[in-house]
Amino acid sequence: MKNIDTLFIDLGDTFRVIRKDEAYQKEAMAVITRCLGEDRDPEEFYHNVIEPRYDKYREWALHFYCEAPVDVLWTRWLAYDYPRGRVLEHAAEMTYAYRKTKGERVVTDGGVETVKELYKRGYTLAIVSDLVGTQEVDEWLDKDQLRPYFKSVQQSSVCLIRKPHPAIYYYALAETGSDPARTCYVRDNLNRSWHDHRRAVSGQKAPGSYRGEQARSVHRSLCEAAGYIPAYQIRRH
Secondary structure (H helix, E strand, O other): OOOOOOOOOOOOOOOOOEEEHHHHHHHHHHHHHHHHOOOOOHHHHHHHHHHHHHHHHHHHHHHHOOOOOHHHHHHHHHHHOOOOHHHHHHHHHHHHHHHOOOOEEEEOOOHHHHHHHHHOOOEEEEEEEEEOOOHHHHHHHHOOOOHHOOOEEEHHHHHHOOOOOOOOOOOOOOHHHHHHHHHHEOOHHHHHOOOOOHHHHOOOOOOOOOOOOOOOHHHHHHHHHHOOOEEEOOOOO
């Protein structure tokens, strides 16, 4: 894998995927209503109140390349019309529950083996991902015993900066001590983030999309990524 020694890996739809589970998702919706003391049907409340408000929040977050802390997320955007003290008390729990309303997030098939193999081969690995909440990723890394393989874990919910702002990459570069020209970014949606990657590598050649045989699994995509391009889009069928 010529010239590349560091991989920045995205989480959503790249290293981790969502596994739909109706009971799991409904329980998460119920957690939100319980925390707020809301007596409406959890599904109705989630779809008619929380989701439209989250869409507005997301517009703001994408416009300003910013992620709100969980207390601001709920007191300003998602539950501004509920008692502030109660909202603040349960903000972290509700954020985790909100993530679960989409389904259970699990490592993609072959993902763990791929990361371990890349680490074994001497690559420096880091996570760079946008998400709300600060509890989920830490719990997952410890549960799956993956933390030792990543030299940096950059979450927009922690640094409060979202892609495509290049600063989140600078934080990862600072922690890994990597040369940006020898760094590859692996994610599912190249079109949404190659500009920030380009800015972060300070004028290096803009990343492109692999045009050969389309990858049929994240396992193969991650293994091949470092050998071809500075940033890599995983194409799914």
